[in-house]
Amino acid sequence: MKKKDITLVLLALGFTHALAGEIDPSQEPWLGKYQKQENAPKPEDMLLNTDPEPELEKGFKALVTDDALTGWVVKGGKSTFTAKDGVVTGVCIPGEASTYLSTKKDYSDFIFTCEMKWEVDINSGVMFRAQSNEKHAVFGPQFEMEGIESTRGWSGGIYGQSCGGYWYPLWLKDHAKVRKALKKEGWNRVTIYAKGNTVKTWINGVPAAHWVGDGTYNKGYFGLQIHHAPKGKVLWRGIKVKELTEK
Template sequence: MICRCFLAATALLASVAGAGELDPSQQKWIDKYEKQQNAPNPAEMLINTESEPALGEGFEPLFNGKNLDGWRPIGGECKFEAVDGEVIGTCVPGSPSTYLSSERDDYKDFIFTCEMKWEEDGNSGVMFRAKLRKKGDKETVYGPQAEMEGFSQDRGWSGGIYGQSCGGYFYPLWLKQHAEARQALKEGEWNRLTIKVQGNDVKTWINGVPAAHWQDDGTYAEGYFGLQIHSGKSGKVRWKGVRVKEL
């Protein structure tokens, strides 16, 4: 008789091995990022197979719909404004990346969700459990970011986890298992990003499609949220339904 512990170990090994299937269509991005400080070993990457959490009861809005009270921009001069219940971020040429950041900085375990729409294509994302470095008058945002890169690139890594100002991608969407997530973003429409964080475990969804499953090492146990407008020549992003449910 084959013991249950052997069967369980075999199943675990099969699951781990299956996670390491790099997608040949991602080769140019693999070449670019595989040697970065944070680049994960594909064979050790976890796969998000969980259904998107229910987004009904227990959520609190993070914006009052009228102004940006409780938030402040950090890092650059890109513009943010509240218009008709939405937050609109606009790139300012020559400005560094700018993060509209929650003044509250002790979010730990939560489900965060929002909808985003690109009025003008440009890199963006949502910082979570974010941190702040200060040197003189300069403030630098760093920590995990749920990438929302828009449509100008062909890699489709929206929903991946980027290590902003701390060594590159924690969780790139470069595996065969990420094919559906890479196609989940809809151009010209509202797109829903959901982030679930419990302890060191982080999962993301794009329009309900599972994307990332990353485990922090405890470095980013708590922090603030930040909406990014990336540096560049142009870009304009709208957010609505920005909500959080603390766990």
């Protein structure tokens, strides 16, 4: 069945998201590496997020409630995290492994949001439904925030941290708008919707990823990442979550 025919069938069945499919020529410099990754999707099988960003006020609970970062724990390396007046600052210690300020509590179905900005450029992101084992201090899905110097434009995509690479790279022609959504200066809003196997993301209100998992990562903790690097400083604020329950 041709892609056009599949799309018509999906729409007839009530699915609101058609299949995507074409890689943008601007993304060719990164195809050689990322198409070979274990989790790399086939472009023609990727779903598009065309939903408006969820409402972000009612029913949310702040995850940073004091400067002591009660309810959080550092995992991985020894880069530092501090909090003041609801703003979390992560500072890279050169040579340290990637470090994650992680919630002690696990979350399953939720809407998560926060704002991020860089004072010193570094690859970063927000882990969600993350897990730990003897081999990896932190692994699982991550809302990618690749930094302000990168020209790739995949902030808002979903990366499989320490578990096979990109699940949802923003490399399609359909992703042209979201690849330009990151603000190089100032705050950027991260939003994640997770319900069952379905995950959708937005950056600054612009739809990014629509990924459907296999159930492996349907529960876990949040983690703010400071990547292994020579330098870097990232700030987060307004970190909050709304847990979704069946009515």
